[in-house]
Amino acid sequence: MISAPQLVMAGPHDPRLHFARHHLGPITIQPSPDMPPHLLLLTDASDTRYLVKQHRDPGRFEREARAYTTWTTYLGDRAPQLIASDPPTLSLLLTELPGRNAALLPSGSIAERQAHHAAGATLRQIHQIPTVAPGTTIAAYLGQRLSLWADRARSANLITSCQRNEMEARATALADTTMDAAICHLDYQPRNWLLADYGTVRIVDFEHMRPDARLRDLARLAHRHWAAAPDLRAVFLDGYGHPLTALDDQLIQQFAAIEALTALVQGRQRDDAQLTSHGRLLLTQLH
Structure with missing residues (x-):
């Protein structure tokens, strides 16, 4: 069973940033004052926008990861694309959708x-x-x-x-x-x-x-x-x-x-x- 991590504000030692850099390379945190702390808005070197979504509940993390790998592919660009998941931090790296x-x-x-x-x-x-x-x-x-x-x-x-x-x-x-x-x-x-x-x-x-x-x-x-x-x-x-x-x-x-x-x-x-x-x-x- 995955244990729930402590939710922390983004900083240089935030493990979610290490997770995102591992998959995207150099990243920039974008200001997003209206977003709750479990969401991070990032851009990569080409200015493509991504979200890191962190769960507090392991069950919800596992269910959402399963949804992205099993069902949302049928929706094409009507759903975010899952880039990677990180069980230790219960985090998902997703493409950010405009709208x-x-x-x-x-x-x-x-x-x-x-x-x-x-x-x-x-x-x-x-x-x-x-x-x-x-x-x-x-x-x-x-x-x-x-x-x-x-x-x-x-x-x-x-x-x-x-x-x-x-x-x-x-x-x-x-x-x-x-x-x-x-x-x-x-x-x-x-x-x-x-x-x-x-x-x-x-x-x-x-x-x-x-x-x-x-x-x-x-x-x-x-x-x-x-x-x-x-x-x-x-x-x-x-x-x-x-x-x-x-x-x-x-x-x-x-x-x-x-x-x-x-x-x-x-x-x-x-x-x-x-x-x-x-x-x-x-x-x-x-x-």
């Missing part, structure tokens, strides 16, 4: 609609990546995940015992639900979309990527973004090229339980009042 972060686009703007349409097209590419995972296995797994999140939420006194029992009943029903499997991004929302100048959306942050229920990638959008802006749903699905059926909508609503509990638990862990409030609202709507 505007879709989460920062003005609400209601043409650019926001363009990003949702293009993100739909990119998600279709992701869901067309070959997978051998059967939907029955995915359904059983998601039932287990719902039970796990319910246990975590109850242990943190975020839900009542009665709610915990209701979630267990939902988990049992979910495990018996028919669903399509696909390779999924599993954090598919505007903060991970980069809108290129020519209208394509590129995708970053593949640390959750794995075979899962195809509609899970749409569920997060439905519950976090489309409720307040339903017109974006229509734009996204037009780009996705796959209209939702009534059964699809029912399954997306079933996933609301996982979304609610995840938001509650992670909101508490991160001291994120907005995420916690989102979880509370979804939990209320479930009843």
Whole structure:
């Protein structure tokens, strides 16, 4: 098992720089005050831009490294290219993708609609990546995940015992639900979309990527973004090229339980009042 390294600010003895120089030669750290400390923006001798992304969790490092070596090659220039990985520092050396972060686009703007349409097209590419995972296995797994999140939420006194029992009943029903499997991004929302100048959306942050229920990638959008802006749903699905059926909508609503509990638990862990409030609202709507 890889142990988590200590995250340090970039300096002459930062092991991430030694890792990057080993693969790129001479490098220059670029000023990036808006970036979190786990990301380093670098250029090589030819001024090509790269990112070093350092994980704190070994499991996420291993999952994202696997995603880059197994699935993102199907996306071409819509995903970063993995140059190298460094298990001792849990770091990935990636090509840097240009583009505007879709989460920062003005609400209601043409650019926001363009990003949702293009993100739909990119998600279709992701869901067309070959997978051998059967939907029955995915359904059983998601039932287990719902039970796990319910246990975590109850242990943190975020839900009542009665709610915990209701979630267990939902988990049992979910495990018996028919669903399509696909390779999924599993954090598919505007903060991970980069809108290129020519209208394509590129995708970053593949640390959750794995075979899962195809509609899970749409569920997060439905519950976090489309409720307040339903017109974006229509734009996204037009780009996705796959209209939702009534059964699809029912399954997306079933996933609301996982979304609610995840938001509650992670909101508490991160001291994120907005995420916690989102979880509370979804939990209320479930009843």
